[in-house]
Amino acid sequence: MTHPPFDPFTSAVEIAAAIRRKEVSPVxxxxxxxxxxxxxxxxLNAFCHRDDDAVRKAAAEAADAVVxxxxxxxxxxxxxxxxxxxxxxxxxxxxxxxxSAGTGRExxxxxxxxxxxxxxxxxxxxxxxxxSEFGAVPFTESxxxxxxxxxxxxxxxxxxxxxxxGVAVAAGMAPIAHAExxxxxxxxxxxxxxxxxxxxxxxxxxxxxxxxxxxxCSGVVTRSVADSAAALDVLARxxxxxxxxxxxxxxxxxxxxxxQAPAGLRIGVLLDAPVDGVAVDPACAAxxxxxxxxxxxxxxxxxxxxxxxxxxxxxxxAFTVMWNIGGxxxxxxxxxxxxxxxxxxxxxxxxxxxxxxxxGVLAAQRLSRRIVEGFVAGFDLLVTPTMACLPPRIGAWxxxxxxxxxMALRNSYPMGVFTSLFNVTGQPAVSLPLHQDEATGLxxxxxxxxAPWREDLLLQVSRTLELAHPWSDRRPPVAGxx
Numbered sequence: 247m248t249h250p251p252f253d254p255f256t257s258a259v260e261i262a263a264a265i266r267r268k269e270v271s272p273v274x275x276x277x278x279x280x281x282x283x284x285x286x287x288x289x290l291n292a293f294c295h296r297d298d299d300a301v302r303k304a305a306a307e308a309a310d311a312v313v314x315x316x317x318x319x320x321x322x323x324x325x326x327x328x329x330x331x332x333x334x335x336x337x338x339x340x341x342x343x344x345x346s347a348g349t350g351r352e353x354x355x356x357x358x359x360x361x362x363x364x365x366x367x368x369x370x371x372x373x374x375x376x377x378s379e380f381g382a383v384p385f386t387e388s389x390x391x392x393x394x395x396x397x398x399x400x401x402x403x404x405x406x407x408x409x410x411x412g413v414a415v416a417a418g419m420a421p422i423a424h425a426e427x428x429x430x431x432x433x434x435x436x437x438x439x440x441x442x443x444x445x446x447x448x449x450x451x452x453x454x455x456x457x458x459x460x461x462x463c464s465g466v467v468t469r470s471v472a473d474s475a476a477a478l479d480v481l482a483r484x485x486x487x488x489x490x491x492x493x494x495x496x497x498x499x500x501x502x503x504x505x506q507a508p509a510g511l512r513i514g515v516l517l518d519a520p521v522d523g524v525a526v527d528p529a530c531a532a533x534x535x536x537x538x539x540x541x542x543x544x545x546x547x548x549x550x551x552x553x554x555x556x557x558x559x560x561x562x563x564a565f566t567v568m569w570n571i572g573g574x575x576x577x578x579x580x581x582x583x584x585x586x587x588x589x590x591x592x593x594x595x596x597x598x599x600x601x602x603x604x605x606g607v608l609a610a611q612r613l614s615r616r617i618v619e620g621f622v623a624g625f626d627l628l629v630t631p632t633m634a635c636l637p638p639r640i641g642a643w644x645x646x647x648x649x650x651x652x653m654a655l656r657n658s659y660p661m662g663v664f665t666s667l668f669n670v671t672g673q674p675a676v677s678l679p680l681h682q683d684e685a686t687g688l689x690x691x692x693x694x695x696x697a698p699w700r701e702d703l704l705l706q707v708s709r710t711l712e713l714a715h716p717w718s719d720r721r722p723p724v725a726g727x728x
Contacts, residue, residue, distance in 0.1 A: 430665025
């Protein structure tokens with residue numbers, strides 16, 4: 247591999263600035279990442295669709311625009327920066343598999359709204375990244391897309407369902423990547439691969455439809471809090487055609503991130519898993535301890551108030567009654583090729599009549615209100631492990647699935663038990679790569695959760711932790727240093 251014109255682990259914001267200063271061309275940037283994809287992706291499997299000619303054409307057009315703009319010209323914020331799209335969203339001219347062998351492979355006629363926002367911001371679309379089928383489980387090991395591997399330890403999962411997104415950014419095959427989160431699918435791969443993963447407030451980022459009763463939304467995985475803030479500025483725009491959409495924020499998240507967080511914040515702690523029977527790995531607990539010590543040093547106060555959590559059965563039921571419909575609306579050409587756990591989910595969804603489903607959704611809304619009201623009364627921020635475990639080994643989810651396909655989900659509880667709670671409540675939450683396990687060298691994320699619509703506070707405190715315990719120099723061994 248030839249020496250690239252810049253460090254491929256450079257942040258997206260910094261690449262965009264270098265392009266505007268004409269220190270590097272969008273063509274050079276695209277060629278650098280395409281070359282790394284050639285070298286690294288056969289072993290890691292982050293990308294499920296490549297169109298290198300389209301990437302180079304878009305990069306050349308971006309380079310021409312830089313010349314036309316001249317010194318001080320007005321260019322979009324991420325002009326010329328490559329970004330891959332998770333293969334649950336349509337990109338015009340490219341197929342969307344939804345991670346399934348049961349879907350068609352015809353090119354999409356139009357791009358989804360979130361993809362159009364990325365393009366309007368100047369991103370060069372770099373291909374499509376792997377996902378579990380319909381985004382239903384937090385790993386990608388499927389008949390359709392194969393096994394995606396963690397660049398920190400290829401025998402382990404990179405998490406999911408935004409598996410390829412996490413792998414691509416962690417391995418330096420992309421500076422930033424689109425991801426989606428319905429139960430932790432931004433935050434889980436961020437924790438597994440050592441990245442920043444922010445899930446916005448429910449409704450903050452819209453798409454063509456509201457999927458899975460608003461559990462899910464789009465975002466990105468990045469290497470820096472600054473990249474996550476700037477990307478949220480791109481995505482968080484009022485959408486008059488959406489089922490629900492708040493007004494565009496009055497100020498930018500990038501500016502808010504740079505402001506000083508209010509002094510003396512009330513910091514709550516949730517260290518025990520909110521579902522019975524899930525043990526928390528000591529490395530995950532250590533990540534929480536590291537965050538709490540840094541926050542106390544910054545002048546914030548750890549409080550003893552407990553989050554008003556419901557009994558395990560109530561919480562699991564509230565989530566699964568909606569999660570069962572995750573594959574709804576995905577066009578299938580061969581339903582028999584759908585993965586067994588998703589066939590079981592579809593059967594479970596079909597066994598619930600519309601009256602019972604509506605009652606289940608209302609119960610989830612009441613549960614959410616109870617938790618959020620208790621949160622706002624007790625905390626400014628909550629700190630939890632992102633996951634209850636280190637990244638599991640490839641295939642660990644298979645135990646018991648021959649007898650019960652839904653064991654694929656139950657075996658994944660340690661990965662998603664802390665994240666999925668805040669998809670139900672709709673609160674903004676971020677995973678930060680604050681810690682590394684001494685025994686394995688694996689990254690370990692810590693989750694921060696804020697009240698609804700307080701991404702500004704979340705970003706400010708995330709930046710405080712990033713400065714206290716920098717992670718930008720950590721590189722996975724598979725990816726090399728350049």
